[in-house]
Amino acid sequence: MSSSRARRIAKEIADIHADKHSKVEVEPVAGDDLTVLRGTFFGPPDTPYEGGKFHVNIRIPLEYPFRPPVMKFETKLWHPNVSSQTGAICLDTLSQAWSPVLTIKSALISLQSLLSTPEPKDPQDAEVAGMLIRNPEEFEHVAREWAVKYAGAPKKESGEGSGGATAETIKKKAQVAKDTEEKAKMAAYHGYNKDLIDRFVDMGFDVPTVVSAFEYVGIDRNEGQDYELEEAYMGDITARLFGES
Template structure:
């Protein structure tokens, strides 16, 4: 790992420990490396994900911060922007011109954006077209299914 990347990741990890985003808990997978983080993102109150704890893996690429981290939800979630493999459709995680990643962004911003995505799904930029259709056309059915999945898959996390 380059010294610049290592120092940056150490600074971000220090900030993450002192001031984590609301509803987010994160830690390095290995005490010897800051290349892979695990996170638990709690579903915010007043959302269908409330009470859920969603496990997320964040892998920092070799060219970070010039490339965005790779994020995968390990916990199944009923969401238009998160597919069955846990991949996430979020502008911040994509390079321009399709996305909005900039080297000034950081892991804290990524984790906060993931938590916000659980509060405000974007059905117009969906990975799961069927889920997005339900979100747009029958919000009550979407909320009911998202709550059921949260109870089934996201309540058992440590």
């Protein structure tokens, strides 16, 4: 594994361990091998998956972070965008919408959000999608049964709703999921303006590396507003990025 790739993965794992709020976990599967990981998160509230603990197999490609991690659920679940047989996932973030700005943590948060916002019109599992479209109540019932059986979710008392699959709640949860994913992306910028950082990202560096260079040089965050850097600062940042300082 290249040293830069290994450093980035190790830093991402350390950041996940330090973040006590997201409740996302990641650990190497075999000792010091950082190319095969296991991610874990809890099912989101007000969904059939609430209270369940879900495990995800993560394989890091050679081209990471320029190619997305390969993820599939180890925990069986009943969801239109996840194969009920293989755990394969249909999610834009893990395919054409992937960006080097994203991280293992943000990908796992996107998966957690996916449990709140099923997309039956773009399914990975046609049988599950058909049930959600034709009979949302039956879908919730089966999804909850699977969460209890395979993810250790607590059984709910009779009459207690499992939440989540009406048109109104799906729309509301979709907005929450979108906001959560956007916050996860922006957190990588450490308060700097996105356009300001991305001008250096366009040179081929990833966001964490550029942000680290900005912080090393002492660049003003300017309350998150964009602005033109002085030429001397540009030189200092570029030198740092190319390892010349």
